[in-house]
Amino acid sequence: MIGPPAIDALFSTPVRIQLAAMLASVNEAEFALVRDSLGVSDSVLSKHLRQLEEVGYVKRRKGASGGHLRTWLALTREGRAAFREHVAVLEQLTKASLMPLDPRVGGDSSPQAETIRRREQ
Amino acid sequence: MDVQQQRDEAQRTLRTIHDAEQIIADRAHWPIGYHAVCALLVGLMVAMPGLPRELRGMAPIAIVFGALALKTWSDKRHGFIISGWRRGRTLPISIGLVGVIGVGLVCGLLAKLRYGVWWPFLPIGLTVGIATFFISLMWERALHADMERRRG
Numbered sequence: 001m002i003g004p005p006a007i008d009a010l011f012s013t014p015v016r017i018q019l020a021a022m023l024a025s026v027n028e029a030e031f032a033l034v035r036d037s038l039g040v041s042d043s044v045l046s047k048h049l050r051q052l053e054e055v056g057y058v059k060r061r062k063g064a065s066g067g068h069l070r071t072w073l074a075l076t077r078e079g080r081a082a083f084r085e086h087v088a089v090l091e092q093l094t095k096a097s098l099m100p101l102d103p104r105v106g107g108d109s110s111p112q113a114e115t116i117r118r119r120e121q
Numbered sequence: 122m123d124v125q126q127q128r129d130e131a132q133r134t135l136r137t138i139h140d141a142e143q144i145i146a147d148r149a150h151w152p153i154g155y156h157a158v159c160a161l162l163v164g165l166m167v168a169m170p171g172l173p174r175e176l177r178g179m180a181p182i183a184i185v186f187g188a189l190a191l192k193t194w195s196d197k198r199h200g201f202i203i204s205g206w207r208r209g210r211t212l213p214i215s216i217g218l219v220g221v222i223g224v225g226l227v228c229g230l231l232a233k234l235r236y237g238v239w240w241p242f243l244p245i246g247l248t249v250g251i252a253t254f255f256i257s258l259m260w261e262r263a264l265h266a267d268m269e270r271r272r273g
Contacts, residue, residue: 017134017137017138017141018137018138018141019141021137021142022142022144022145024142025146025268026201026202027201027202027204028201029200029202030196030200032200033199033200033201037141037144072202087138090135090138093131094128094131094132
């Protein structure tokens with residue numbers, strides 16, 4: 001049986017979801033840009049990055065640019081797919097929940113819902 | 122959590138995602154000079170065979186250094202890298218640019234084979250350079266359209 005699509009728990013914190021959203025828009029982003037944009041410290045960002053790295057959603061690369069060593073972050077293919085799926089689930093939730101799920105609440109005009117309503121009356 | 126709470130939570134999260142995407146969109150602007158230098162480098166690459174012998178040897182070095190300088194400047198200014206080959210509206214534009222360069226080089230080679238002269242590469246390089254300038258501008262616009270569409 002196919003159940004409803006699940007929310008990815010790894011994207012449950014605001015920092016991680018923003019981090020993924022930023023990285024999904026680009027190929028690579030610099031650590032400092034992400035840190036400053038999200039308004040977090042190096043250690044907080046590193047902690048969230050480690051969690052995403054452990055499941056293979058994010059990868060880091062060190063690269064020299066303009067005479068400085070910079071850390072570049074990127075979403076992996078799995079990370080991009082997981083983020084896309086997560087956004088799709090959120091969009092589905094905002095749309096699907098416009099209709100009441102419980103037929104007894106009203107609004108559901110399916111024959112099954114009608115039967116339940118009649119039985120309860 | 123009831124349906125209404127779930128919906129509100131999902132909407133809040135989507136707003137957070139859109140705000141993060143907006144940070145990138147706000148920074149993804151390249152000055153007109155950047156597009157002009159891109160056009161100059163591409164035009165020079167196509168025009169190279171038509172250059173006088175003494176300049177022909179220096180052109181590849183100038184192109185490589187120019188491209189590296191452009192990339193370093195862009196990475197430093199933006200703090201992110203967006204590939205020309207990313208999926209979306211920018212991809213056909215990138216392919217189109219490669220096509221324009223290819224057609225330019227083939228036309229130059231045909232002129233050489235038919236008339237035995239190299240100079241047609243110069244006007245062809247100029248034409249490809251001008252085309253590159255507008256294609257580069259178009260690429261940036263397509264990128265913003267893509268980002269806008271993602272944010273709904």
